[in-house]
Amino acid sequence: MSEPKNPVLSELVSELGGVTQVAAACGVTESAVRHWIRKGRVPRTAAYLLHTLYPSYAAADLTGK
Secondary structure, three states, rough: OOOOHHHHHHHHHHHHHHHHHHHHHHHOOOOHHHHHHHHOOOOHHHHHHHHHHOOOOHHHHHOOO
């Protein structure tokens, strides 16, 4: 298996219990979260929301910037 494009995002998805839980936390579809994983980055708005809910994850690490 190849290395994830964004290990921080992969860790967050694992810690939260999967794609379904991340999608529910952000109010988006599971398909959207899978797209983020493929691209290795989360849209800025969702990254800030996730950082607010889970402060140990920096928004900048999730956006890939």
